[in-house]
Amino acid sequence: xxxxxxxxxxxxxxxxxxxxxxxxxxxxxxxxxxxxxxxxxxxxxxxxxxxxxxxxxxxxxxxxxxxxxxxxxxxxxxxxxxxxxxxxxxxxxxxxxxxxxxxxxxxxxxxxxxxxxxxxxxxxxxxxxxxxxxxxxxxxxxxxxxxxxxxxxxxxxxxxxxxxxxxxxxxxxxxxxxxxxxxxxxxxxxxxxxxxxxxxxxxxxxxxxxxxxxxxxxxxxxxxxxxxxxxxxxxxxxxxxxxxxxxxxxxxxxxxxxxxxxxxxxxxxxxxxxxxxxxxxxxxxxxxxxxxxxxxxxxxxxxxxxxxxxxxxxxxxxxxxxxxxxxxxxxxxxx
Numbered sequence: 001x002x003x004x005x006x007x008x009x010x011x012x013x014x015x016x017x018x019x020x021x022x023x024x025x026x027x028x029x030x031x032x033x034x035x036x037x038x039x040x041x042x043x044x045x046x047x048x049x050x051x052x053x054x055x056x057x058x059x060x061x062x063x064x065x066x067x068x069x070x071x072x073x074x075x076x077x078x079x080x081x082x083x084x085x086x087x088x089x090x091x092x093x094x095x096x097x098x099x100x101x102x103x104x105x106x107x108x109x110x111x112x113x114x115x116x117x118x119x120x121x122x123x124x125x126x127x128x129x130x131x132x133x134x135x136x137x138x139x140x141x142x143x144x145x146x147x148x149x150x151x152x153x154x155x156x157x158x159x160x161x162x163x164x165x166x167x168x169x170x171x172x173x174x175x176x177x178x179x180x181x182x183x184x185x186x187x188x189x190x191x192x193x194x195x196x197x198x199x200x201x202x203x204x205x206x207x208x209x210x211x212x213x214x215x216x217x218x219x220x221x222x223x224x225x226x227x228x229x230x231x232x233x234x235x236x237x238x239x240x241x242x243x244x245x246x247x248x249x250x251x252x253x254x255x256x257x258x259x260x261x262x263x264x265x266x267x268x269x270x271x272x273x274x275x276x277x278x279x280x281x282x283x284x285x286x287x288x289x290x291x292x293x294x295x296x297x298x299x300x301x302x303x304x305x306x307x308x309x310x311x312x313x314x315x316x317x318x319x320x321x322x323x324x325x326x327x328x329x330x331x332x333x334x335x
Contacts, residue, residue: 007139015147022151023261025158027254027326029168036250037170039257041112042177043238043245044101048094049123050234055227056083056124057131059219062226064135068196075215076196082216083128086223091121112174119178122185129188136195145184153180258326262315 027035060083067076095117102113126146133142157176158168166172241260245253315322 008143011140011143012147015143015151018148018151018155020261022155022158023258024325025155026168026173027258029158029162030170030173032251032254032329034168034170034173034250036245036252036254036257037112038173038177039241039254040245040250041116041170041174043241043257044098044113045116045119045123045177047234047238047242048098048120049127050231051097052087052091052094052120052124053127053227053230054086054090055223055225055230056087057127058226058230059083059223060128060131060135062222063219064132068135073197078212078215079219080196082219086220087121087124087128091124094120094124112170115171115174115178119174119181122178122181125189126181126185129185129192132192132196133188136192138195141188141191141195145188149184150180153183255329258323262322 026038030038063079064076067079098113098117098120102110102117130142130146133139136142154176157180158173161168161172161176241253241257244256248256
């Protein structure tokens with residue numbers, strides 16, 4: 001566990017720095033209202049992407065490891081097809097919601113939301129791929145395309161556009177955001193399908209699988225239960241940005257979005273430890289190893305608490321310096 005946690009910590013730390021740097025660059029290059037529109041578009045993509053993935057990432061952790069342990073290749077293919085169809089249906093629903101949001105605005109600011117439609121399914125796929133990578137015990141494959149690559153691609157895209165004489169807007173930022181998600185997701189998807197040995201498509205009918213209806217019912221039930229928890233958490237994460245954007249306007253939500261992102265640094269330790277131990281708990285539960293579960297949870301709690309306290313104290317001490325990177329208007333907004 002320590003090795004995986006250390007690797008994940010390094011990758012997520014790099015990704016976190018890159019995310020903050022990309023947000024700094026976007027805030028400085030875009031006008032205030034354009035940055036606010038971009039922040040809202042990103043929040044909608046993340047929220048609806050979690051909706052499109054509804055519970056599937058946790059179902060992967062719960063069932064895929066068992067199927068791989070049994071070396072049941074046909075059942076793994078059935079499982080992957082089931083999740084793919086389910087995610088496509090939910091992505092279609094999420095797309096309609098996003099287009100409705102874009103239509104409500106009735107102005108030029110709706111176009112970033114229209115572009116954001118193409119990022120919903122991609123973000124959902126990345127959430128699922130990340131958990132598959134953890135089940136495969138390939139931390140780099142799981143974490144690098146999810147945490148580290150997208151913010152670097154986004155930064156380089158903005159710099160390139162700026163150096164050729166362009167002035168980044170919310171629309172340009174949304175295009176680069178979708179592309180920065182799509183490219184690593186494609187590569188990650190290919191590598192994961194190879195790791196699962198799904199490079200060849202079997203033509204077996206679903207009816208040939210034993211207890212097909214019972215399996216799909218169990219998977220659907222588990223996904224629904226997990227989805228309630230995950231989507232509720234995403235609502236807590238992104239709903240405030242969406243509501244502020246609706247009530248206070250684009251420029252204000254840009255200021256709030258930066259403050260919101262900095263506040264979430266305190267949960268950095270929780271994010272890392274959850275990603276690391278969740279794939280370890282399932283086999284312990286299956287083996288009824290309560291002592292190991294208790295030990296794992298205690299270590300995870302201590303680690304998360306220490307990181308949260310340190311992050312909160314550090315941000316309190318250097319708040320003005322950190323906000324200064326984003327621009328003077330963010331420092332002035334503090335008061």
